[in-house]
Amino acid sequence: MHYQLRDEAGASRSVAYLLMGAGPFMLVTGVILPDHPTPGSVAVFVLLTFLFLGAGALCRWRPERVPHLAWLFAPFFGIAVITGLNLATHDASTGAQLFYLWPVLYAANFLSRAVNYLTITLVSAGNAAVVFSILGATVGLSDWASLTVAMMLTAVVVASLRGRNERLREVLETQAYADPLTGVANRRSFDGELARAVESAHRTGEPIALMTLDIDHFKKINDTWGHGVGDQALRLVADALRRVASGRDDVVGRLGGDEFVVLMRTDRMGARRAADDVRAAVAEVATLPGGPPGLSIGIAVLPDHAGTAVELGAASDAALYEAKEGGRGRTAIAHPPGARHNVDQVPSVTVTGA
Incomplete structure (x- = not known):
């Protein structure tokens, strides 16, 4: 069975509020x-009250201590507790059966479709065990069918709303992190990818390689x-950059105007070949x-x-500047720095023709 948890923080709060609400209700x-009430039943319900309150507080304020599979x-x-309490109290009322809404809503909001199906099945089975044993087959069948259909419709509506929200979030994320004209990463997105790539490179x-390029005489193209x-x-x-930077972890970005950047998991020679492929x-x-258009590349x-x-x-950036100063339409590769530079100093570069 495929298990995929969406929004662990929301799931932990949902479980916490259920448990902290169920404790006083049981009391x-x-x-x-x-x-x-008998002394035995009082002791059991008081114990369950404190257990539920303690578990709810743990889920609310220390969720990292709760096993992920929980x-x-x-x-x-929840289904087991609701079914067990309804059987123990001999309660087949509509109000008692409505507590099955919580596991249905929880699964529809936070878990995968397969788990959602299983939850509906178990809710239906638990409700059948309660109403058939207490109300009998004739009356119980009607109550069981009504609740099962209601729970299924609830799950469908909630899952549909969740899917719509997820699609809307994806659109908003795309708009926030992609350049609207070209569809490549914008500066904000690219800076994050670069920081993560550098951190990974230090570990592994x-x-x-970072390639910075712009279009030669772009203003003239616009003016003409x-x-x-x-x-x-x-x-x-x-x-063209997307076709060349086709690696799984390669990233193409537009910093603004006609300036582009490409992040590649490759060495100096691989980056030089990529620059030639972009020109081609x-x-x-x-x-x-x-x-x-011509390209200057650093x-x-x-x-x-x-x-x-x-x-x-x-x-x-310094390599790009030298490529443009050398006549444009060129690729410049930075020299290894001989010593640590001050903030105002930049490495020298090697310039090659297009």
Whole structure:
């Protein structure tokens, strides 16, 4: 059975509130309301009250101490408790059966579809055990069928609403982390990916390359052919970068204007080949009125040229600057720094033609 927990914090609060609410409820119904409670029943209900309150407090304020699988078994535990108490108190009333709503709502909100199906099945079986044994087959059948259908419809509605919310969240996340024109990562998203990649590279010892590039004379393209053609050029370059940076962990981003960045899990030679492949892909473009745009590219590699994300970005930017100063349409690769630089210093670079 596939187990997937969504929103562990929400699940822990849901279980906590159920348990902390069930404790006082059991005290009232099992100790205060009965006309002639026996000492044994009083002791049992008082013990259960404190157990439920303690477990609820643990789930609410110390959820990290609760085993992860507890959130999976929570609806099944709820079904068992509800069924057992209804049988013990000989209560087949509608109010008593409505407590089955909690495991149904919990599974529909936080667990996978398979667990949701199993929860509905067990709720139906538990309700059947109560109503058939207390009300008899004729009356019990009607109550059992009504509750089962109601629980199924509830689960369907809640699961549908959850799916809609998840799709909306995905759209919002895409809008928050993707560049709206090209669809690649925006600066905020790329900075996060770069920081995580550098941290991973320090752990594994594997190199990562940062390629920074912009379109040569992009302002002239806009001024000559219009911003529509300029936007088309940006999209074509982004598409070419995505085709070249096709590794599972490669990331393409747009920092703004005509400046792009590419993060690749490769070494210096792999990055140099990727730069050549990008040029080749852009050179194939035949849909722009002014022909394919030229590219200036700067490359830096960690750990060859930098030790942190900030240093890697500075080294790649410096290489791009030197490529543009050298005549544009070139690729520049940063030199390994001979010594630790001050904040105002940047590594020297090696410039090669396109």
